[in-house]
Amino acid sequence: MRELELKYGCNPAQKPARIFCEDGELPITVLNGRPGYINFLDALNGWQLVSELREATGLPAATSFKHVSPAGAAVGLPLSPLLRQIYFIDADQPLSPLAAAYARARGADRMSAFGDWISLSDICDVETARLISREVSDGVIAPGYQPEALEILKAKRQGNYNIVAIDPAYRPAKIERKQVFGITFEQGRNEAKIDVSLLENIVTQNREMPAAAKRDLLISLIALKYTQSNSVCYAKDGQTIGVGAGQQSRIHCTRLAGGKADLWHLRQHPAVLALPFRDDVKRPDRDNAIDVYLSEDWDDVLHANVWPRLFNERPEPLLREEKQAWLSQYQDVCLGSDAFFPFGDNIERAAKSGVRYVAQPGGSIRDEQVIETCDRFGIVMAMTGLRLFHH
Numbered sequence: 455m456r457e458l459e460l461k462y463g464c465n466p467a468q469k470p471a472r473i474f475c476e477d478g479e480l481p482i483t484v485l486n487g488r489p490g491y492i493n494f495l496d497a498l499n500g501w502q503l504v505s506e507l508r509e510a511t512g513l514p515a516a517t518s519f520k521h522v523s524p525a526g527a528a529v530g531l532p533l534s535p536l537l538r539q540i541y542f543i544d545a546d547q548p549l550s551p552l553a554a555a556y557a558r559a560r561g562a563d564r565m566s567a568f569g570d571w572i573s574l575s576d577i578c579d580v581e582t583a584r585l586i587s588r589e590v591s592d593g594v595i596a597p598g599y600q601p602e603a604l605e606i607l608k609a610k611r612q613g614n615y616n617i618v619a620i621d622p623a624y625r626p627a628k629i630e631r632k633q634v635f636g637i638t639f640e641q642g643r644n645e646a647k648i649d650v651s652l653l654e655n656i657v658t659q660n661r662e663m664p665a666a667a668k669r670d671l672l673i674s675l676i677a678l679k680y681t682q683s684n685s686v687c688y689a690k691d692g693q694t695i696g697v698g699a700g701q702q703s704r705i706h707c708t709r710l711a712g713g714k715a716d717l718w719h720l721r722q723h724p725a726v727l728a729l730p731f732r733d734d735v736k737r738p739d740r741d742n743a744i745d746v747y748l749s750e751d752w753d754d755v756l757h758a759n760v761w762p763r764l765f766n767e768r769p770e771p772l773l774r775e776e777k778q779a780w781l782s783q784y785q786d787v788c789l790g791s792d793a794f795f796p797f798g799d800n801i802e803r804a805a806k807s808g809v810r811y812v813a814q815p816g817g818s819i820r821d822e823q824v825i826e827t828c829d830r831f832g833i834v835m836a837m838t839g840l841r842l843f844h845h
Contacts, residue, residue, distance in 0.1 A: 455480050463491045481624030482595070486608050487616035489593055493571055495522050497595040500573030501620055503527055503680045508575040510649055510672050513692075516555035516582075517677075518562070518570040518591075523685070523700065525570055526562025527677045528693030529669075530555035537561070537691075540721045542737055543585075553581040558693035560589060563714050564741045571595070578603045586610075590738060597622040644844070648675050652838040653813060657821075658828045663836070666691075667788055667811040674790030675813055675842065681792065683843040686800075688715040688807060689788045695719075696807075704791070708800045712807040716781055719808070720748050723772065723780050730766040739764070748772065784808035792842040794818040798827030805831040815841045 457474030471491050473480065482497075489497065496519035503524060507515035513529035530551030538545060541561035549557060552574060560567050572586060574596035583603035586594060593616025594607065607617050631640045650668050652675070673694060674687040681687065681699045686707045688696035695718040698711030720726065721744060729747070731740055743764050746755045752771045755761060761768045789804050791814040801824060804812070812828065816837030828835045 455483075458482075458484070460491050460494075461488060477627075481621040483619045485599070485604065485617040485619055487593060487611070487614050489616040489618060492521065493593055493616060496520070496571035497573060497593070497618055497620075499680045500524070500571060501595050503676060504573045504575035505622070506648065506676045506679070507673065510676060511669060514550075514552040514555050515575040516552065516559045517573045518556075518559045518567040519573065520566055520570050523681045524559075524677050524694065524697055525566035526559040526694050526697070527673060528555045528558030528562065529673065531558070531692040533557060536722055539727060542740070547584075548581050549585070550579050550581040552576050552579055553585050556582055556585055558691075562694050562718065563697065565745050566714075568738055568741070578607070580606065583607050588737075592616060593618065595620055644679065644842075646679075646840055646842075648672060648679065648840075652840060653836040655816075655837050655839070656834060657816070657825050657837050658833060658835045660829070660832050660834045663811060663834050667786070667834070670788040671790055671811055671813045671836070674788055675838070675840075678790050678792040678844075679842045680844055683792050683845060685844075686711050686789060686791045688712065688804075688809065689790070690715075690786065695787070704793070704796060705799055705803065707791075708789075708803045712803055715787060715807045716777075717745065717748055719781055719784055720772075720777060723777075725769070725772050725776075729769055731764060732766055735764055748777070750774075781806075781808065786810055788812075790814070792844070794821070794841075795824045796820060798823045800824075801827040801831065801833065805833065809833060812836070813838055815839055817841075 456479055457472050460471040462469050463471040473494055500517045500519040503517050504515040511529050515529050517527040518525045533554055541557050568590055570591045572591055572594040577598040578596045579600050580603045583606040587606050587610055595618040607615055628643050630643045631638055653668055670689040674689040677687045677694050678685050684701050684704050684707050685699045687694055688711050696711040696715030698707035701707040743755050785808050787808040788811045789809045794815050794817045796818050810833055812835040
């Protein structure tokens with residue numbers, strides 16, 4: 455198949471729409487559903503991300519994409535009982551490494567991941583399909599599907615769930631093109647290899663970088679390679695925990711992603727784990743309620759007219775001081791940036807979210823200021839020399 459007609463483009467008014475290959479056949483097969491223009495943008499960006507994560511770490515990988523940026527990305531490390539609890543996964547539910555990767559990717563930012571597109575590095579197995587089947591998502595792309603897994607996924611959305619298979623041997627041309635306002639842009643494809651060699655140029659006084667930190671920095675950098683710029687990414691424990699995408703100011707990226715990382719940690723607070731949700735409150739509504747409960751607008755869910763619809767009894771709010779005390783215990787977070795930090799304020803904000811390891815290209819006229827800020831907080835920073843803008 456050389457081309458695939460789509461229902462419409464980014465918006466219903468944008469017709470006609472299609473995807474096609476100028477040379478050769480499309481490397482994808484639609485097994486179920488009718489994916490759209492944005493679905494394929496997410497699918498093909500996500501596939502590249504998980505393929506590179508698989509190569510860099512040797513572990514199955516998954517990503518949860520929304521609007522051409524990852525809401526979360528992860529590799530297939532086992533889930534602790536605590537992570538199972540905050541991701542709403544039963545203690546006895548079997549999880550293959552691939553399923554664990556998706557659970558982590560989806561759980562990194564459950565609010566943003568609602569209605570996601572899923573990309574999997576490995577053949578989708580039954581454990582992963584069962585996990586996907588219970589979440590609200592638009593579709594999935596993988597190199598293949600076990601027969602039972604495919605049947606489980608086909609049952610989603612009254613049989614209309616989007617399922618795409620991709621040929622893992624496919625390699626695109628080294629030159630890529632796109633049109634904007636009738637003008638064709640052309641550039642060499644970004645085939646920069648992201649591996650541990652990028653982390654060798656450590657420029658701070660603290661130079662101790664354990665293997666787990668290197669792994670998580672690679673996860674953050676590979677995620678950034680497919681995130682709309684400007685972007686920064688916080689990572690920990692084999693997964694992203696906060697992605698800040700598409701901001702004009704880097705400090706706004708750092709704040710946005712840092713806030714998401716803080717929420718990921720706060721979801722593990724005993725007060726959140728003990729929230730007395732009613733049995734009839736669905737997971738998306740729980741996600742939304744937790745997000746508001748942890749914000750400064752907590753009264754929006756604890757107000758007398760609201761809380762009975764969510765909880766069996768009214769929880770006490772989690773005060774700012776309590777949240778700060780909880781967050782202060784985390785000191786092993788990794789942070790990647792797709793371009794240089796122009797000021798030390800990014801490091802100061804990152805330190806508030808427990809960042810101890812940083813990877814960024816360097817090259818700012820204020821590199822020394824950024825290095826000095828890292829030294830003040832005991833942070834290890836590697837300058838990769840590799841910018842990762844993606845548009």
